[in-house]
Amino acid sequence: NAGVTQTPKFQVLKTGQSMTLQCAQDMNHNSMYWYRQDPGMGLRLIYYSASEGTTDKGEVPNGYNVSRLNKREFSLRLESAAPSQTSVYFCASSETGSKNTIYFGEGSWLTVV
């Protein structure tokens, strides 16, 4: 049982390049999340998906797009990366929203130069 799996683990991008962070969960959870974590700060919610086919903006959605491809997968896309998007990105999932425990992936370290 892998839980929440994110890829890639590490990525270096040049300013203006695009990339997609992939996330999959094998717990049959309905809700999935993308957060970013900057040094000395807590996690900030980028996007949230309550269920397959639905997505909603979080605290810091600008510069990102998401796709809830199916119940298992929730991807995060940077269309034109900026240095301000250098961060650690965490995908997470829960059975049903915030009423349940949220399970996190191990993070994706992204550097934009």
Added chain:
Amino acid sequence: SQQGEEDPQALSIQEGENATMNCSYKTSINNLQWYRQNSGRGLVHLILIRSNEREKHSGRLRVTLDTSKKSSSLLITASRAADTASYFCATARVNTDKLIFGTGTRLQVFP
């Protein structure tokens, strides 16, 4: 935006001592959750306390919730060096499912 604010930002103690961390939030919530993050890792769920609960225990962890003061505390008793980590509280406003995290408390437990 609603966000839990933890206090203190950093805490250093000796093994065997108790560690207390506090969290304050801004609006009515469904529940409050505490998570732990070891350096370079993802977050791990510790405990969830619902808005109608006042205290909850799990092993060496004790969480309290005071909805009138919009605050919560996490107590780790008899701390161990392995408890060294960052601890975050997270809340969701009533009728939303967006779980918002605070900035965390960095706990260092010295052997």
